[in-house]
Amino acid sequence: MEKTLETVALAGNPNAGKTTLFNALCGTAEKVGNYSGVTVSVKKGEFYTPHGRKLSLIDLPGCYSLSGGSPDQEIAANILLGKDSKHERPDLVVCVLDSSNLERHVQLALEIIELKIPVIVVLNMVDMAEKSGLRLDPLKLSEELGVPVVPIQANRGKGLTELKQAMRHPFPSPPAPRWEAGNAEARRTFGLAVTELTARRPTLHSSNFSDRLDVILLHPVFGWVCFIGIMFALFWSIFSFAGIPMGWIESLQDFLIGKVEGKMNEGDLRDLLTQGVIGGVGAVVIFLPQILLLFFFIGLLESSGYMARAAFLMDGFMAKVGLSGKAFLPLLSSYACAIPGVMATRTIDSAKERLVTIFVAPWMSCSARLPVYLLLVPMLLGGSEGGSKQALVFLSIYVLGTLTAFIVARILRGRLGPDEIKSHFLLELPPYRLPQWSYIFRHVIDRGWAFLKNAGTLILGIMILLWAATTYPKLESDDPAEVLAHTVVGRVSHFIEPIVRPLGFDGRTGTAILTSFAAREVFVGSMAQLFQVEVSDDEQETRDHIRDSLAAEKWPDGRPMFGPAAVISLLIFYIYALQCLPTSAVVAREAGSWRWAVGQFVFMTIFAAVASLLVYQIARLFNLA
Amino acid sequence: MAHPTVQDLELDSLQSLAQAQVGCDFQIRYLEGPGCDQLRNLGFCETLQVRKLAGGRNLICSVCGTRLAVSSDLADQIKVSPVTHS
Amino acid sequence: MHDWQSWTALAIVVLTIVAFIFRAKRRAKKEARGCGDCGSGKFS
Numbered sequence: 091m092e093k094t095l096e097t098v099a100l101a102g103n104p105n106a107g108k109t110t111l112f113n114a115l116c117g118t119a120e121k122v123g124n125y126s127g128v129t130v131s132v133k134k135g136e137f138y139t140p141h142g143r144k145l146s147l148i149d150l151p152g153c154y155s156l157s158g159g160s161p162d163q164e165i166a167a168n169i170l171l172g173k174d175s176k177h178e179r180p181d182l183v184v185c186v187l188d189s190s191n192l193e194r195h196v197q198l199a200l201e202i203i204e205l206k207i208p209v210i211v212v213l214n215m216v217d218m219a220e221k222s223g224l225r226l227d228p229l230k231l232s233e234e235l236g237v238p239v240v241p242i243q244a245n246r247g248k249g250l251t252e253l254k255q256a257m258r259h260p261f262p263s264p265p266a267p268r269w270e271a272g273n274a275e276a277r278r279t280f281g282l283a284v285t286e287l288t289a290r291r292p293t294l295h296s297s298n299f300s301d302r303l304d305v306i307l308l309h310p311v312f313g314w315v316c317f318i319g320i321m322f323a324l325f326w327s328i329f330s331f332a333g334i335p336m337g338w339i340e341s342l343q344d345f346l347i348g349k350v351e352g353k354m355n356e357g358d359l360r361d362l363l364t365q366g367v368i369g370g371v372g373a374v375v376i377f378l379p380q381i382l383l384l385f386f387f388i389g390l391l392e393s394s395g396y397m398a399r400a401a402f403l404m405d406g407f408m409a410k411v412g413l414s415g416k417a418f419l420p421l422l423s424s425y426a427c428a429i430p431g432v433m434a435t436r437t438i439d440s441a442k443e444r445l446v447t448i449f450v451a452p453w454m455s456c457s458a459r460l461p462v463y464l465l466l467v468p469m470l471l472g473g474s475e476g477g478s479k480q481a482l483v484f485l486s487i488y489v490l491g492t493l494t495a496f497i498v499a500r501i502l503r504g505r506l507g508p509d510e511i512k513s514h515f516l517l518e519l520p521p522y523r524l525p526q527w528s529y530i531f532r533h534v535i536d537r538g539w540a541f542l543k544n545a546g547t548l549i550l551g552i553m554i555l556l557w558a559a560t561t562y563p564k565l566e567s568d569d570p571a572e573v574l575a576h577t578v579v580g581r582v583s584h585f586i587e588p589i590v591r592p593l594g595f596d597g598r599t600g601t602a603i604l605t606s607f608a609a610r611e612v613f614v615g616s617m618a619q620l621f622q623v624e625v626s627d628d629e630q631e632t633r634d635h636i637r638d639s640l641a642a643e644k645w646p647d648g649r650p651m652f653g654p655a656a657v658i659s660l661l662i663f664y665i666y667a668l669q670c671l672p673t674s675a676v677v678a679r680e681a682g683s684w685r686w687a688v689g690q691f692v693f694m695t696i697f698a699a700v701a702s703l704l705v706y707q708i709a710r711l712f713n714l715a
Numbered sequence: 716m717a718h719p720t721v722q723d724l725e726l727d728s729l730q731s732l733a734q735a736q737v738g739c740d741f742q743i744r745y746l747e748g749p750g751c752d753q754l755r756n757l758g759f760c761e762t763l764q765v766r767k768l769a770g771g772r773n774l775i776c777s778v779c780g781t782r783l784a785v786s787s788d789l790a791d792q793i794k795v796s797p798v799t800h801s
Numbered sequence: 802m803h804d805w806q807s808w809t810a811l812a813i814v815v816l817t818i819v820a821f822i823f824r825a826k827r828r829a830k831k832e833a834r835g836c837g838d839c840g841s842g843k844f845s
Contacts, residue, residue, distance in 0.1 A: 154757060159756075191758070193779040194757065282762065291779075357810075406772055428836075457839060515773055517784045521782075536840060537840060540841075555814065555821075611838070673836075
């Protein structure tokens with residue numbers, strides 16, 4: 091069925107707007123951003139021409155030339171050259187060029203024309219180019235290149251009809267190159283001559299808004315102040331601003347529990363619904379607003395153009411740990427989710443640097459850890475949520491993960507040895523742009539929906555099983571402790587306790603940690619269930635219930651179970667443990683070996699356990715337990 | 716020994732972009748070194764003009780309206796001559 | 802009185818186990834499924 095559709099490929103330099111055009115044509119919400127290397131894998135979609143013909147559209151990662159380079163660029167080059175085993179060579183290539191950078195971007199178009207495939211050239215972001223005073227002549231360009239040229243504004247959907255018209259059958263026949271094909275020098279000279287004719291620049295260089303902003307944001311001192319300020323604002327707002335929508339979710343949860351308890355008599359099903367489903371799943375869903383905020387802020391950073399500046403600033407620091415500033419882009423993305431972070435390492439030229447970045451990326455705390463941190467951080471300092479002290483602890487958690495990642499990267503990079511071919515730092519600093527709000531909101535909603543879907547399937551399932559494990563086998567007794575000890579969880583806890591006790595946890599916490607290997611945030615739901623939190627319909631917040639009941643828990647000798655030492659130990663475990671099977675699967679594929687993924691999993695789990703053990707035992711020495 | 720030609724003397728007087736003064740415009744004269752292809756792909760072609768915007772470990776320059784951050788190692792491979800504005 | 806509740810709860814648990822087995826089998830076939838939490842990284 092797939093073969094019957096003709097394939098159109100979107101090719102072009104990085105950050106030319108290919109994915110924005112792809113989204114505009116196919117109505118999708120694939121990830122876009124204002125920096126080079128957002129798309130690192132092939133995206134597929136379908137669209138209709140004005141004549142009603144269905145075409146298959148593939149969005150290629152950006153590349154500067156067809157001679158390869160980093161892995162993402164090689165993917166694009168191989169497909170265009172027909173060397174890719176998974177993808178057929180496209181029937182038509184739409185070359186997306188940034189109108190403001192024609193001199194540079196037209197070179198790839200010339201290379202593609204040499205391949206003798208039908209080509210349409212698209213001049214994207216013509217509005218920006220014209221605003222900067224550039225005078226474009228698409229007709230002349232079309233004449234010179236011998237291919238149709240369509241000016242568009244993909245982010246506003248302008249020029250799409252003209253583009254679709256240009257794709258009508260039969261596709262434009264490949265032109266004969268007007269330069270000596272295969273000769274890079276001749277091609278370059280032709281490209282420069284053509285752009286001189288078709289894109290006139292007003293002056294050599296006039297300082298614009300981005301230049302003026304960069305004077306501050308890339309300043310050796312103020313740049314760092316701004317960078318730290320931005321990161322602090324990001325985490326502080328996640329920590330502080332989400333209170334109101336979280337309150338709504340809590341009210342809904344309380345309302346549901348009230349309804350169930352009002353309608354049903356006491357019994358297993360009622361317990362399952364209130365404790366397992368509403369209590370357990372609800373304890374996780376409550377953190378949805380913060381996860382949405384995190385994706386929103388990272389989306390803002392990605393689409394504003396600041397990511398490249400952050401990479402530039404970090405380069406000096408990254409060099410000290412044997413990585414380059416470019417490696418910081420995937421790491422920053424990993425704060426949202428490690429999977430796109432690991433995939434984004436495809437933009438790194440050096441294979442060894444890439445492996446090291448993949449290895450440490452999961453230590454950038456991802457969104458799934460947020461619920462765990464948000465439950466535990468207020469327990470550490472006492473009192474309710476909010477406050478700058480708690481926000482500072484919250485930020486330190488992220489800093490700790492990041493710094494440890496850098497230290498391990500340094501050691502690992504040293505062991506892997508130097509590169510055969512030295513790679514250099516070379517990065518485009520795109521002009522600052524206003525975010526594409528519609529995309530950002532759609533992206534955030536998509537992520538939120540995925541989170542809810544996961545809560546409604548995987549987490550719900552685990553909560554039901556966990557409820558079963560805390561209920562069966564049943565024992566007729568009046569002593570709740572005795573009843574629990576008889577159940578599966580009771581037995582598992584009993585077995586686990588000697589192992590996790592030196593880390594400061596009892597068997598139930600150990601069991602909650604075990605369940606969180608399915609998904610980190612399950613920990614919160616599991617703790618809610620295992621410590622028998624009474625989720626009632628009174629005014630008190632559910633999370634406070636969890637915290638209150640955890641704070642009230644005591645060891646048999648009367649010491650509080652969740653003193654500062656135990657909470658820090660738990661936090662340390664969650665900062666370092668790799669509890670995400672999908673990440674391991676992606677690491678295995680990207681690193682090209684399961685051994686790398688298994689090694690990473692084992693290393694991180696042992697590291698987390700040992701770090702927790704040390705922290706707890708040292709804290710005990712200082713009487714913090 | 717052959718005497719140096721005028722062209723040789725001119726080439727000798729060129730400076731690398733890494734050494735060039737910040738805030739000035741330069742013309743790219745030629746590229747030499749292992750990073751040539753990478754640089755050309757990013758727009759550092761002979762005959763084009765470049766403005767150096769900031770120096771340091773990684774310098775910032777503007778070519779054809781694009782700002783690029785380039786490591787000083789790479790910038791050393793770009794030989795430029797000053798542009799005099801009339 | 803609340804016996805029906807026990808049986809229903811047990812049935813839900815059994816159904817969940819079956820669903821997990823089914824899901825594991827289905828997922829084993831897919832090569833890359835992206836992040837379960839946020840859906841990031843789904844690709845062909």
